[in-house]
Amino acid sequence: MSALDSLYQQIILEQAKARTGADLPNNQLSGEDLPAGTGQCHQLNPVCGDEITLRLETEGTGTEKKISGIHWAGDGCSISMASASILSEQIVGLGAEEFQAMIGNFREVMRSRGKLEADEEVLGDAAALSGVSKFPARVKCAMLAWVAAEDALGQTA
Amino acid sequence: MLKSADHFHDGPLTDAEVRRIRNDFPILDQEVNGKPLVYLDSGATSQKPISVMEAEQEFYEQRNSAVHRGAHTLAVAATDVFEDARATVAAFIGAAENELVWTANATAGLNLIAYSFGNASVGAVSEEARQFAVGSGDEVLVTEMEHHANLVPWQELCRRTGAGLKFIPIMEDGTLDMEAAAALFTDRTKVFAFTHVSNVTGVINPVVELTRMAHDVGALVVLDACQSAPHLALDVKALDVDFAVFSGHKMLAPTGIGALYGRAALLDAMPPFLTGGSMITTVTMDAAGYLPSPQRFEAGTQAISQAAAFATAVNYLSETGMDRVHEWEAALGQRMVAGLEAIPGIRVLGPSAGTARAGLAAFEVDGVHAHDVGQYLDAAGVAVRVGHHCAQPLHRRLGLSASTRASTYLYNTTGEVDAFLAAVAGVRPYFGITGA
Numbered sequence: 001m002s003a004l005d006s007l008y009q010q011i012i013l014e015q016a017k018a019r020t021g022a023d024l025p026n027n028q029l030s031g032e033d034l035p036a037g038t039g040q041c042h043q044l045n046p047v048c049g050d051e052i053t054l055r056l057e058t059e060g061t062g063t064e065k066k067i068s069g070i071h072w073a074g075d076g077c078s079i080s081m082a083s084a085s086i087l088s089e090q091i092v093g094l095g096a097e098e099f100q101a102m103i104g105n106f107r108e109v110m111r112s113r114g115k116l117e118a119d120e121e122v123l124g125d126a127a128a129l130s131g132v133s134k135f136p137a138r139v140k141c142a143m144l145a146w147v148a149a150e151d152a153l154g155q156t157a
Numbered sequence: 158m159l160k161s162a163d164h165f166h167d168g169p170l171t172d173a174e175v176r177r178i179r180n181d182f183p184i185l186d187q188e189v190n191g192k193p194l195v196y197l198d199s200g201a202t203s204q205k206p207i208s209v210m211e212a213e214q215e216f217y218e219q220r221n222s223a224v225h226r227g228a229h230t231l232a233v234a235a236t237d238v239f240e241d242a243r244a245t246v247a248a249f250i251g252a253a254e255n256e257l258v259w260t261a262n263a264t265a266g267l268n269l270i271a272y273s274f275g276n277a278s279v280g281a282v283s284e285e286a287r288q289f290a291v292g293s294g295d296e297v298l299v300t301e302m303e304h305h306a307n308l309v310p311w312q313e314l315c316r317r318t319g320a321g322l323k324f325i326p327i328m329e330d331g332t333l334d335m336e337a338a339a340a341l342f343t344d345r346t347k348v349f350a351f352t353h354v355s356n357v358t359g360v361i362n363p364v365v366e367l368t369r370m371a372h373d374v375g376a377l378v379v380l381d382a383c384q385s386a387p388h389l390a391l392d393v394k395a396l397d398v399d400f401a402v403f404s405g406h407k408m409l410a411p412t413g414i415g416a417l418y419g420r421a422a423l424l425d426a427m428p429p430f431l432t433g434g435s436m437i438t439t440v441t442m443d444a445a446g447y448l449p450s451p452q453r454f455e456a457g458t459q460a461i462s463q464a465a466a467f468a469t470a471v472n473y474l475s476e477t478g479m480d481r482v483h484e485w486e487a488a489l490g491q492r493m494v495a496g497l498e499a500i501p502g503i504r505v506l507g508p509s510a511g512t513a514r515a516g517l518a519a520f521e522v523d524g525v526h527a528h529d530v531g532q533y534l535d536a537a538g539v540a541v542r543v544g545h546h547c548a549q550p551l552h553r554r555l556g557l558s559a560s561t562r563a564s565t566y567l568y569n570t571t572g573e574v575d576a577f578l579a580a581v582a583g584v585r586p587y588f589g590i591t592g593a
Contacts, residue, residue, distance in 0.1 A: 003190070004536040008529075013589055048528045048544045049558035075558060077528035078588070141528065 006131035007138070008078065015125075016078035021088025024071040029053050039155030041148040045140050050076030052084055054148035058096060058156045065096035065156070070149070077141050079132055084145035086125045096153060102126075103150050110139045170477075170485040172570050178477070179568050181206035192538025195573045200356055200517050200564030201542050202406045203387065205470070209409055212469035216462040224461055225435060225452070239461050242468035243451070246416055249471040250382075250401065251392035256424065258417040258451040259459050263383040264306040266402030266417035267350070269430045269454060270379055271310035274348065276428040278318045285426040289377070293319035296345040298376070300325040300333055300362075301554055302355045305547045307381040311350055320347070327554060331358030331507035338370065346376040353385035357548050357562065358507025359490060359514035361385075364396045372397070377423075383407060387566070388486055388515060390479035393418050405463065409470035414463035417454070424450030431456040474567075482567045486516025489565040489574050493518045496578035502585050502592070506555055517564035519546065522581075524590035527559040533587055534561075537580035 031040035031053070040055040052074030059068040070088045074081065091099055106123055109116045110133050118130035132142040170178075179185050182204045187194050196204060216238060222231035224239045240254070247257035260266040277289035291297060297311045301324050315322045323346075325338045342349070349371035354361050364380065371378045380401040385391055387408035393401050400423070405414040419427070429436060429447055433456040438446035447453050474482060495510035497503045502523035508514045522530050531543035542562045545552045552558060563577055585591070 002536070004533065007532065008588070049549075049552075050528070051558070077526035079528070135532070138528070138532070 003131070003134055007135060009128050009131065011125060011128045012082040013078060015082035015085040015089075018085050019081055020085040021070050021072050022074065022081075022084070024053060024055055024073040026073065028055070029073060031055070034155075037156050039152035041151035041155070043144050043148040043151075045076070045080075045144060047140070048077065050074075050080045050141055050144055052076070052080070052144050052148050054084070054145055054152055056149055056152035056156065058153070063095070063097065067091045067094050067096065067099055067153075072145065072148070074145070076144065077138075079129070079138055079141040080144045083126070083129055083142045086129070087145050087149060090124045090126065091149070096156075099153065100150070103146050106146055107143065109133055110142055168481075170481050170567070172572070175485070175568060175570050179570075181208065181473075182568050183207065185568060189538045189540070190536050192536075193576075195537075195539040195576050197563035197565060197569065197573070197577055198540045198542050199387075199407070199566035199569075200384065200546075200562060202412070203409050203566055204568065205409055205411065205466075206473055208473060209411070209466045209470050213411060213462045213466040216465045221462070223458060235461060238465045239459070242464040245468035246464075246471055247418075249391075249475060250386065250403075250416075250418060251394045252418045253421060255450050256418055256421050258419070258424070258454040259464055260402070260415045260417050260454075261413055261460070262404040262406065262415035263381060263402040264404075266415055267306055267379070267381065268310045269417060270400055270402075270419075271314045272430040273427045273454075275314050275317050276430065278314075278320075282428070286428050288423075289427055291315075291318050291320040291347045294345060295320040295347045296323050296343070297321070297348045297350065298323045298325065298341055298346050298371075299349075300351045301327045302331065302333070302358065302360065302548065302551050303350075303352055304356055304381065304383070305549070306383075307350055307352060307379075308550070311348070321345075324550075325351075327360075327551070330509070330512075331355065331360045331555075333360075333362060333367075335363075335366075338367070342370045342374045342376070344374055346371065346374050348379065349376045350379040350381070352381040352383070353391075354388070354515045355507065355548075355551070356384045356517075357519045357546050357551055357560070359517045359519075360507055361513060361515060364398065368397050384515065387474075388479075389483040399423055405467040405470065409473055410467040411463045414460045414467045416467075419450065421450060424453065427453075429453050429456070433457055435459075477567060485567060486565050486569075487513075488516075489569055489571065490514055490516035490518060492571060492574050493563060493565070493577070496574070497581065500578070500582050502590065503581065506557075506560055516566075517562060519560045519562040520581075521557055521560050522584055525584055525588045527561045529588060530561045530581075530584050533584050534577070534580050537576075537583070539563075539577050539580050541577075 037058045042053045054072040057069035109118045114134035118127035120127040220234045222235040224236040274289045277286040326334045378398045380398040382401045382403040386403035401418040406412040436456045504521045506519045527543040
């Protein structure tokens with residue numbers, strides 16, 4: 001597989017079109033008056049204009065806290081959109097701590113410049129994004145939704 | 158010694174001649190991702206000929222010293238190189254030596270002007286500096302096609318002084334709305350800052366006409382020549398602008414050096430921006446007097462080797478012939494735009510093929526984000542710029558957040574343009590997008 005094909009795997013092109021979770025209404029982008037247990041974050045990559053507003057809903061507290069919903073609105077390249085879509089498919093039902101660990105693992109893989117193999121056990125379909133790590137200029141694209149989700153999760157504490 | 162290239166002939170440039178020019182640019186002769194490099198990002202920064210690199214090295218090997226101080230022989234030699242370079246670059250744009258100020262780049266030049274105007278607008282201001290003052294009730298006029306470097310400094314000046322910021326809108330084809338422009342020049346207009354050539358649409362603005370409109374209402378005219386000085390014969394006197402800025406690195410010179418042109422009478426009356434060493438006459442513990450232009454605006458040790466190499470770069474351009482460079486690039490640009498227009502799903506920003514434009518083309522690929530387009534082209538060895546090209550308002554006006562831009566220079570061949578077009582044709586099929 002060429003480096004380009006490993007970057008743009010079929011699942012990524014499909015997810016970029018599917019945009020699972022991209023249902024945050026336009027009138028809720030400001031993130032005002034969020035209910036308890038809900039966080040929202042806007043992330044912008046000023047280099048390319050990729051943009052996402054991501055809302056995370058949680059249930060329970062402390063070690064019992066779980067992700068109960070994810071909604072986002074955004075625009076950007078196939079990598080950033082596929083990443084947000086894959087994230088949305090995978091994290092509902094995950095424990096907050098488990099999700100935090102997943103973000104950490106994903107970040108480590110992304111920053112490895114292709115040296116770390118993604119563990120599908122930990123990352124699921126997001127492992128397909130590991131080809132991005134060989135393209136340092138695109139790592140931010142892949143991280144955009146994850147950084148937003150991490151920030152949103154922090155707001156639910 | 159500086160190389161005297163063997164490619165200087167009369168008549169239009171040809172592919173054969175450009176192939177000889179390419180011998181002076183060793184970086185172009187390489188493979189990227191297994192494909193011959195096709196460098197179409199000169200609008201961002203140009204490549205450098207051997208003679209320019211040698212000029213910088215020669216300065217450090219033989220003449221390196223501080224300029225305008227010290228009595229020793231090397232200091233004199235370095236000062237001569239530095240000032241000869243100034244004369245060369247000044248002559249390149251039709252200016253006098255004392256009208257050319259070294260800056261780090263065009264952005265630094267525009268900030269220098271905006272901050273100097275700001276310094277003339279607040280606190281105790283001399284009589285001669287009042288002509289640069291802006292304040293409440295005054296307006297700074299720009300255009301909707303500006304690079305952020307010629308927009309944000311003016312936003313900041315207006316914020317600091319209370320002046321209003323207005324802009325001339327663009328038409329669908331990227332050209333300025335001249336009817337709207339006519340109504341925007343009023344006696345409130347104190348500054349008119351605009352680009353000569355758009356870095357996105359390739360539109361070449363009617364500088365003489367716009368400058369006349371600005372002068373008719375008594376406004377000072379600032380020209381962003383960043384995308385014109387490298388590509389066409391520039392004569393600031395014929396254009397009649399009051400200030401102009403450009404960057405060396407976009408015209409074969411190193412990074413870290415650029416220039417600001419200003420009419421001598423204006424520069425000598427304008428308050429300085431950066432102050433400190435090398436720009437003063439007498440300093441007491443309370444106050445300082447300032448040298449006339451250009452030293453007035455050159456506080457601190459300057460980019461001396463870069464200035465020397467900048468002169469070598471403009472000599473390279475002059476010897477090739479700026480009219481020939483412009484014609485060649487315009488032809489490449491037309492070939493690019495016509496080729497892009499023939500590919501399904503491609504929308505070129507700015508004037509269509511057959512209309513005058515600079516040798517670049519920014520475009521949108523229906524269904525594929527610019528970042529993905531750039532990645533695909535890179536895999537084909539083609540280097541282009543993706544994003545908003547530091548012109549967000551222009552992209553927003555055209556209904557986009559990003560585009561892909563291919564920009565040519567004197568070292569690009571028609572074969573490279575064709576390789577680029579062939580690669581672009583493969584983008585939508587690769588990403589599984591069909592239809593026109």
